[in-house]
Structures are given as C-alpha cells and as structure tokens.
Amino acid sequence: MNKLTEARDAYLRALELDRTNADLWYNLAIVNIEMKDPSEALKNFNHALELNPRHKLALFNSALLMQESGEPKFWPEANRRFLNYVEEEPGDANGYFNLGMLAMDANENTAAERWMRKAIGLQAGFRSALFNLALLYSQSKREIDALPVLDELLHHHPEHIKGLILKGDILMNHKKDTRGAKACFERILHMDPTNVQGKHNLCVVYFEERDLPRAERCLEETLALAPNEEYVRRHLSIVRGKMAAMSAAGQPLTSAGGATAPAEEEKPKRVKVEVVEGEEEGRGADAVGKGAGAEKNVRKSSAESLGGAGEDQSESLDSSQSNKRTKGKSTKEIKDIEEKRAAALKRLEEIERILSGD
Template sequence: ALCLIVLPFIPASNLFFPVGFVVAERVLYVPSMGFCILVAHGWKKLSNRSVLRKISWVCLAAVLFTHALKTLHRNWDWESEYTLFMSALKVNKNNAKLWNNVGHALENEKNFERALQFFIQATQVQPDDIGAHMNVGRTYKNLNKTKEAEESYMIAKSLMPQIIPGKKYAARVAPNHLNVYINLANLIRANESRLEEADQLYRQAISMRPDFKQAYISRGELLLKMNKPLKAKEAYLRALELDRTNADLWYNLAIVYIELKDPTEALKNFNRALELNPTHKLALFNSALLMQESGDARLRPEAKQRLLHYVKEEPQDANGYFNLGMLAMDDKKDTEAEAWMKKAIRLQPNFRSALFNLALLYSQTAKELMALPILEDLLRHYPDHTKGLILKGDILMNQKKDIVGAKMCFEKILELDPNNVQGKHNLCVVYFEERDLMKAEKCLVETLALAPHEEYIQRHLNIVRSKIASLSAMEQSSLPADETATTVAEEKKNAFQNLKDVKNERESTQSTADNGKGHSKNKKRTEKNNMDKETPKKSTKEIKDIEKKRVAALKRLEEIERILNGE
C-alpha cells in the first residue's frame, strides 16, 4: 500500500527534476488506491482486537463520512472549466499555466475583458512565458486594441531564440511558439503600408521551421493581397508538398488560378478539394459560381447540385439561394428563379442584388407592376441604386404612364451621376413624352456629347429632329387660305422659329394669308391675264399635295412614337 502511494507519485512530484506540467488529480489515481488499501489493512488490524473494535468502526465511519463530504464539495469544482481552474488557483497562485487556463476558460465564454486580466497575471508570474504574452496579444486583438496587441506580440517575439542564418530550429522551438510570427504578421497586414513587413515575418517563421505549413498558407494569402499570384502559387505548392491531403490548400490554389485568369485549372483544384472534403463549403460555393460565370450550359446542372449541397450545409446564407436563382434565370426557369430569390430576400431583407434581380425578372416576364414594390424596397435600403432607379423609371413611364414619377427617377440619377448616359437618355425620352421637343432635342445633343459613339442616341436625335420638321409641315398644311387662320399660323411659326428652312417654306405657300390683297394685286400685275384662270387650279393642286404630305407625316410620327416608347 505504501509503495502504491509513494512510487507512482515520485515522477510528478518535481522532487528530482521539473516535469513541466501541473500536478493534477490524474497523477493521484494510483496513490489513492494505495491509500484505500492502507486504510482497509489498518481497520482490519484494529477490528481484530476486542478492545479497539468499537473504536475502529467509529474511525472507519469518520473516514468515510469526511471523504464523502470532500468528494461532494469537489464535485462543485467540476461544474465548469472556469470553476475547476479557479479551485486550483486557490491552492497555488504561482503557476502561470493555471492563470492561463482560467483566461482560456473565460475566453471561450467571450468574456475577453476578464480573460485579459488573468493572461496579464500569467505574464507577471512568469515573464518569460511566450504563450502567456501571445494570449495577451490575442485578447487585445479580440478587443480591437491593435496597438496593445502588437506590443504584446513583439514581447513574445523578443523571447524567441535569435535567428542564425542557415540554422534550423525545429528541435529548439515549440511549433506553437512559432505562431507568434503568424499572429503578428496577421495583425500588421491589415495596414496596407506594412505588407512587406508582414511578409518578412512569414519568411522568418519558415526559415526557423521549413516544414511549418501554416506559414506557407498565410504567406500565400498575403501574396495574393499584394497582387503577386505567381509567388502565392509557389507558396501553396510548397505547402502541398508537406500535406497533399489538406483540402484548404487545394482551395487556396484554386483561388490563385482564378487570379491568374485560368478558370480551367481553378476548377480542377476546386474539384480536388471536394474530393478530399465533399462538404468544403467555400469550395462548393465558389466552384459553382465559377461554373455559372463560365456561361457553359453543360456545367449548370453540376453547379446547381453544388449550390444545393451548399445551402444544405449553410441554410441561413442568402447568397446560396440567390445564386440558385441566378442559375434558374440563366436556364429560363422563371418560376423557380422567383422562388429562390424570394427565399434569399426572406433571409436577408436588404439583399441588394436579390432585390434588383427579382424586380428585373418581373420586368422581363411582363410582370412590371409586381416589380414596383420590390424596387421600392431596394431604393429604401439603397437610395443611390442607379440601375434600380432606371428600371423603376422605365416601368413608371411605359406601364403606368406616370411621366412625373419617371422624371423624378431619372433626375435623381443625374443628381448622383451627372454623366450617366442611360439616365440622361431616358430623361430625354421623358421630355419627348411631354411633347417638349425642343428640350428633348437639346437633351439628346448633350447626351450624344457624353457618348458620341452610341448609335442609338444619334438615331433618337434624328427621330426627334424629324418629328420637329414633320410638325412644321403639318402646321403648314393645316392653315386655310383665308385670313382667319393668321393667328394660328403665327403661334405655330413662333414655336418652330429655329427651323429656318421650314419657316421659309411656310411663308412662301401662305403669301395670301400673310400679306393680304396688296400682294395679290401685285402678283396679278406681273403675271399674264390667263394666269387668273390657272391660279385656282394651281392652289387646289398645292393643297392636295400638302394634304398628302400631312397624312404621311402623321403615319411617320406614330412610327417614331412606337420606336421611342419601345427603346
């Protein structure tokens, strides 16, 4: 019994050499067995003596009772990690690991403020504890105190062995301590001006341990951020030499190939990642997105299956349902697309792309009036959504005939972006619908100056100018030969006074109405006598010709309106 008590406890007692870990209950299991045997043996010896028999029973009962109470009390210490490690601190306050353990327990509960206090205490108990300083730095980072976090990481880094070129440190440096370089680099690379400094830290960690896989992965991510995809590719390939079964590495390599504009290789690496981990969520989502963006209809069924698998893994991510909707739109499955888009919006009511594309779907399927409430939601969340304003304006103008509402939409676009060609062009169409042709012409001229190579703007400008000319011709044909039409002629003449060639034609054909009998008399004096007989016939012929032109002009105007309304 004495051997069971003493011998198993000697290695963990720190009597002959430091063991490097806290004396815990697990090292007392076998000694406890020896203690129980010793108690039983002593009770047996005492109970065999008649004089001490009663005393032996009393002692045994007392031992069992007191130890039962101690066991019951100890059970409350095991309620949680926090209570367990706090009970240890009551016994020994000079062990840094105990302070760190309490800090970790509080950190797991997201109680970073209190966790920081215990981590700092651990550094005070053992100032050369690299892990304790790393814990302090990580907690400061979680509290968004980057300056203090960097200072703590720098202290931990200063405790690392000095680097000697060409020397390996795999045997001297604990792999967990090398994370100080990774953590410090991850912290400072948030500052765009310190990316090179972060890269130096990753290379420093690799030089100390060439098989440090996490350093290659983190450096690859940084090199991508630095727009160095070829070097990132080298880093990931080196990491794959160390571990070819890591799905994350294959996924990261696929992202590099996307940056290198090589979607075929990217898809191969996504597929490799999914072979190793069929539930790799990022690989499922991004590979499906790559298939969709390829435009290859043969890849759409597989893309759909991957997205369905993704939403099964991430049912609360609206992006999965949105991309399923986009796939359905590509396949012209409008009802299915509508259902997916609505599900995405239910999960994320302010989902910008889902709101706009659902409204666009309604617009493309002759359900424009159903699109308006969706556009209202979109513009409530994003008042500066230009495409949403354009689509809303088009629906108001073409479906609801709400010219005022459409005009407000297009004017809002130009407030946000005065050089927006589509918004300005649509505002010109509004002026046309308002029959303000002069303003429409001026607007289209300005729009054409913004986009001189857009053929449709030039075509519409020609149409408006043609309509102005046609209206001038119509005005000419509508005037009677008597003087009662003089007032109407003058008003129309003023409305189109900038069209000099049309005005001259109007004046020459209406000389009788404009100049009165004096002009007629002068005309009679200069012509031969037989002209008096031919004049009525000639006037009738001119009127008929003008009437034909007027009818043709009306047909042309109708065609112009159909064209403009349809654009």
C-alpha cells in the same frame, strides 16, 4: 504576380508532403483564381471535394466558378453544389441568390423567383437579389410586380442607378406615369450628370410632354456626351423632323396641357440593350439601359490561411454582400506527430511571410 507565383509554388511543395489536406487544395485553387487560371482552380477545388465532399467554401467557390464560365454544361453540377452548400449554410443568403442566378440563366423563372425571395428573406435589403428579382419580373412581362420590389431596392439603396432606370422605364411604358418616370431620371442625373441612359430617357419624357424644343436641346446634350450612340442621333432626327412638320403646319412646338404624342407617331423609345457578360454583371438577358445588367455575387475568396495578406480580387457591385476573407480548417489543426506534417506547417509559414511582405 510574383507573390502569387511564390504562394502557388509553396502550396505545391506543401502538398508534396501532405496530399490528403482538403484545405491545401482549396487554398491553392484560390491562388489559381487570383492568377486568372480558372481551369486549374476548378481541378484543385475538385481535389478538395474528393477529400471532403462537404467542404463548404470549395462547394461555394467551385459552383460560382462554373456559373461564371458561362458554359451551360456546367450549370447542373453548379446547381448541385450550391444546393449542398445551402444545406451546410442554410442561413447564408448568398447561396440562395446564386441558385436564383443559375435558374435565371436556365430560364427557370419560378425557381429563380423562389430562390431570390429566399435570399431577400434572409438578408433584408439584399441589393443584387432585389434588382435581379425586379429584372426577372420585367423580362417575364410582370412589370407591375417589379415596382414594389424596386421600391424596396431604392428604399435601401436610393442611389441605385440601374434600379431607377428600370423603374422609370416601367412607369413610362406600363403605368403611363410620365411624372414618376421623370423623377427617376432626374434623380439619376442629380447623382451623375453624365449618365447617358438617364439623360436620354429624360429627353424622351420631354417628347412625351410635347415640349419639343426642350427634347431637342436635351438630345443635343446627350449626343455631346455620347457622340457614337446612333440611337441618340436617330432620335434627335425624329424630334427635329417633327418640329419642322409642326412649324410648317403652324402648330405650336410645345403643349401647355402636356398631351402625349399620338401612339401612331414615330417617336424616341427608351433603350433596351442586350447585356454582355463581364466583370460583376450581365446574365445574357435584355436589360434597361446599355450596360445595365443583372448584378452578380462576389466570390468568397482570399484565404485567411494565407496569413491574411492580399485583398480579394473580386470587385463587388453589392455593398450588402461582405467581401469575405475565408478559409477551410486551419492547417494548425493537423496532427504534427509525423515529420511531414510539421514540414507542411513550416511551408505554410513561409507562404504567410511571402504574402505579408516580411
């Protein structure tokens, strides 16, 4: 925090000498973000845009900041700024992706689909765009349309656990493809044996296959992994009640034919839990699996004009999106005829030394 405070103070001193430099305001806003002061960051982004309305990075990052606020009142302006950004950078898939996320927030599904498709067209294998497009189809009751998108996602990112959970859920619930769903959940557990959603959904597959003893053991193991999950405890109770009733009636507890349970029976369900907003995922919509949410774009932050020191504080969920270290126009381009401009450069050099630890 000390280095960030020194950087902020150095930028403020530089701005005392040159308040007409949009890049200084932009870089100060980036420092504000890293200091967890979004309101001050937005004010300084706005200063940059007042001086240069087409400042690409200020457009992008200020729009992203407004989007991340979760305040619907900011969405129209965030949308306008992203639109301006893609006019300046029409080949950057991230701009279209964030337009798609804003449209999803506003329940504008047609627009969201269009923007996500545009992002995917520009960047093959765009993980977040593919997953969110599939999630959009699922939430819009177009689950079958989601499957080819999920296949493309898993082709590029075979270890994408949320994609596997969503695909398994669709295969089980809408395609009645128990074998395909089972393969998805087994693949998750091969990568992460402690994944509660994958484990629970595999237990549901065993129940659908009428292998009640195996479903019981599976749910017991899941409960050991997540002892506070009431839905797991409840589903274990359902399975045990069914086993007791079948034993009393002299019926076998397993079915060699793999017949599924009658539709009217009470049985465990796959879990869909509302996602909470936080970190790099979650758009306030139902998602498959507790904590599984819409993946979110990373900020184009951490200015190289700070001397290249310090890592971007955003933790990317999407390896397809580079954690770009960006800057506005170099302050070295400022004419140093006037004494105050030379002084501003000297201040920036001080910042570089501070952040590089020299």
